[in-house]
Amino acid sequence: MIESVLVANRGEIALRVIRGAKEMGIRTIAVFSEADRTSPHVLHADEAYPIGPARASESYLVQERLLDVARLSGAEAVHPGYGFLAERGDFAEAVAQAGLIFVGPSAGTIRAMGDKTEARRRMAAAGVPVVPGTDAPLASAGEARRAAEAVGLPVVLKAAAGGGGKGMRVVRRVKEARGAFEAAAREAKAAFGDDSVYVERFLERPRHIEIQIFGDEHGSAVHLFERECSIQRRHQKLIEEAPSPLLEPEERRRMGKAAVSAARAVDYTGAGTVEFLYAAGEFFFLEMNTRLQVEHPVTEMVTGLDLVEWQFRVAAGEPLPLRQDGIRMRGHAIECRITSESPFDGFLPATGTVGEMVIPGGPGVRWDGGIAGGSEIGLHYDPLLGKLIAWAPDRARAIRRMERALAELRIGGVATSAPLLQRIMGERDFRAGRLSTAYLAEHQALFDAGGGPGDDEVLAVAAALLEHERRRSRAAPRIARGSMPLSAWQRALAGGPGTGDVDLQ
Amino acid sequence: MIESVLVANRGEIALRVIRGAKEMGIRTIAVFSEADRTSPHVLHADEAYPIGPARASESYLVQERLLDVARLSGAEAVHPGYGFLAERGDFAEAVAQAGLIFVGPSAGTIRAMGDKTEARRRMAAAGVPVVPGTDAPLASAGEARRAAEAVGLPVVLKAAAGGGGKGMRVVRRVKEARGAFEAAAREAKAAFGDDSVYVERFLERPRHIEIQIFGDEHGSAVHLFERECSIQRRHQKLIEEAPSPLLEPEERRRMGKAAVSAARAVDYTGAGTVEFLYAAGEFFFLEMNTRLQVEHPVTEMVTGLDLVEWQFRVAAGEPLPLRQDGIRMRGHAIECRITSESPFDGFLPATGTVGEMVIPGGPGVRWDGGIAGGSEIGLHYDPLLGKLIAWAPDRARAIRRMERALAELRIGGVATSAPLLQRIMGERDFRAGRLSTAYLAEHQALFDAGGGPGDDEVLAVAAALLEHERRRSRAAPRIARGSMPLSAWQRALAGGPGTGDVDLQ
């Protein structure tokens, strides 16, 4: 087995990998930027080394510095987490050249899947359904126009080097093609340093369903069923679940088979995700992510497997721990991404110092976080503070459990997405499983701030009591512990009048 | 279904019941003593009512006050949790007479199982193996002596109204019988107001294995497999797990069947636990607990079922949700009881104000707690602060996961049992599953304070840095954030000398 690992990441995923490694007896080596000196991933690792300033381009993205730490600490392997260097072929290559184990697929696979048109070609060749479109980058606006007509409107122009919604433009009328091509190419150039753009048919209100796959060095590949991640905002997933609420067993089987074909087509090793768009019984390959996914915990909760453990085992050259027929799903799991964003304020990034945290507990609830009391939430990194995951025997129960857990969750000092997620859990279409990537756009009422008149009355009473207590105590605005007992109830219990006069001791 | 429930308890079990009820849409009504005004069970309930001073005998044990709150709040049912009034037949009766649903078995069952000799008689009659001994209370010391000889030494004298180790005396030699009888009777009288004592054969180094059972009003009874709770200190369980590490499938089947027979023998409804002593392939009925058990989460984690939900369904008159063949176990779960006790100081009760809490997260970890930052830990109630539960596909992984989680756990401001539990997780016999109720007595080295010389060096450096920083800053003893950067490593990374001179900016 691997004896030590450098975790080339930060935040919740670094902590997740450290937890998994610790449980396997692997020595854990963290790295941290100046902004992360006191982060949980630093505190919980066996060793920790500074790698530069807060700005990721001067720390977490500096390959050489990470390799220096690996050398200095005697790390045997490097786990990239997700984001940062996780899908950079050159990093995987540099790690291998330094004689270290890269916990992920080969550099060649990463590169092939990172080039979206190349990925489309290889998937189509392997018999995996792809969205109709062009297989090569477009040479000009004119070619974009002809391709759009050939594929059939509406279409979407996408950056070949892309991902995350950047360099994407929907074209609904032929005359929009030129402007869209130019805008997409510009954005792609700016975001990825590559202005290649291709065309795909645009699916209206599709669902985002992805299959978790695993391959090993011995030629085996399996899938760990699907995750549905249709609740997105601008291509950023908010809520993920497993299994998909409305997929038929036969569809599940076909998609799993297609994903395994995709894995085999690129001799895949390690953990990967094959993303599909699903609409009206058809599914199409969207892209393949060659790393652990943010939403991997829902798969862990329904399969009972530890995906980080599997990653280490495969990276160590072991065969996959289970065959396809040994992998089973039980119950239903939902994940909510808790981000430092103000959902009722245009998803404005929120900053602050984390105060008191109340982490939900009890049955079926899991918290994967990367922050602690005192953590500074700035704008240097991704706004993901942590993930709340609920498991239950069925979807209805999982939703109610998530509602209960969200109500318990408290992250002091910084605004989070939790109140919006709470509302979604109670929304009728979500509860019925009527999901699509257009869900949020079609449920704008969720974003309305404000509550009912009853709430205002409670707020008024609370404020009056607070102000009264402050003026009475003439002290700092703190509320005395136990300052107002409930003797009215005590009297009522003793048989006195129920309401009316109230005397407090 | 039940619409509202009064939770006649406090602490973690009150919160556990409230969570379960909330997930079912049941309105939750909490009660609290003056010491518990800000406890999580009060904050998370829909409603909360004061019931008196901190002392339980003036609040949580005052039946009339609880019934008054039930009436006032319009509660439809009463859930007693465990402890306090949970196993008081008169309370169950009073609840029923008030026209409310008691979430638990009938008053008659509670009484029959509360009388240990009556319970033995009924179990023996139902064909459940009981420890050889007397079926009726002993009339005199002479009778105790004769019974001890008849049963065969060693024997144990036990309070008929007892539990929790009170009123118990082991007799290894005939001449000890008189003194032991008198002492046990005295203790029994003081603890339970009843000096009845009976005799059982004393098993050397038995294992404590118990079966979770459920019965409904429609005559069905099932078991939810076993829990092994052999790690005890003075009959107080410290660590529980499911399944038992060394039980054979055939033994599990036999014990499950015996427990279901026990349940049927008393027309059991609701959740109950049949406790057995197990030694050398034989098992004997010990007692039956007619309520939810502290350690029920390990059963929940291996079966995927929600025992509180089952309790409510049965109490509402529904049939059991599953038949015996629909109940399956998956993986292994371990629970550690985190108590406010100083394990290296003779388990002295610890008090204090809870400061910052760090609750472990990540895969397979559950926290069932009853405290929050700011909670006052006094001496009025049970020292149980919360329970840490770890699940994994097998026992070895569950132990490593628990070790990892215990290392993450931090309850500021109060000493806890966690460091001892951490040591047990790493101890060879525990890891090998060599368990018995004598485990702690036989592993006294676990209680030694102190660490290795390496640790002392770290402590010395830490203290010197703290004192240096304090003297330098001439301020309050707080350590400046980021006061000492790691430039030595930065220089080492840049190719400078590894150790030797170190300069900090």
Next chain:
Amino acid sequence: MMAQGVRYVVEVDGSRREVAIGADGSVGIGGRSLAASLVEAGRDGGCSLILDGVSVPLFARSAGRGQWEIAVDGRAVDVQVLEAREAEIRERAAKAGGAAGVEPLRAPMPGLVVRVAAREGEVVQPGTAILIVEAMKMENELRAVAAARVARILVAPGDAVDKAQVLAEFEAVEGS
């Protein structure tokens, strides 16, 4: 203190309510009398309100005298509380000024008062500097937005101020 205690006028989301807190601690609102208990719970402004038995966990942050930011169920609302007689005086003053009153100056962000630029009683014009507040290592000049008389300056150099805290109050100037 009167037998019926202190009356407060509370403004939540633009709507006003009267809340009476008895010398004995009872709470009256909308013609009803409620049993109330409000205590600190947790460590960061967490509070527990129990109102006629209903348990409401909330988070409260003071934003200056009479100003509270209260969050319930993730919804944070700014609430203004005045004693009824203060509210009356203000209203009368506003009416006397022939205008709806002049908005007080509030801190746009948390910071530190560096300097006070105006004097109480002074009549200021739109754009006149009232206070200098340092935040994020930058000095920010807070200026009057309307012609008015400076009624009260509520902070002094060196004071730390919270976001939305009232820093200065104005009176309408006749004819303005």
Next chain:
Amino acid sequence: MMAQGVRYVVEVDGSRREVAIGADGSVGIGGRSLAASLVEAGRDGGCSLILDGVSVPLFARSAGRGQWEIAVDGRAVDVQVLEAREAEIRERAAKAGGAAGVEPLRAPMPGLVVRVAAREGEVVQPGTAILIVEAMKMENELRAVAAARVARILVAPGDAVDKAQVLAEFEAVEGS
């Protein structure tokens, strides 16, 4: 400050170690020089020490000047830190007194100093009251356990004291 920085004598569990902290912040112990970083992490005395790359989360509580209670892995230890020259002076004083020194008076529990009963320089006998400390609503008289001269009284009425904090120091009395 010397180039080699400040030397401390640290006593952990009865064994003494010397730790040098350079003016440049380097740490020397047992003849080796280590890269160290110690910062506050969390909100209640939680700290993160990184020592030659090894990450050690710990919890520190001050128990008076030179006194720390440090917990690592759930093991809480009282640690005493003195600058090397302080330690030398103490040792010399103890030797001059012909005895191993007289143990200082420490607070047996957290509390509030109510009254100081002895004077510096005074020679006290076993049982002489030195200080009155209030804790748990009870006044506790802290008394001398040996004949000694009161060298220093380190607290004054009204001071809050932590458990194990040194309250008074003694010198051995000749012939005692």
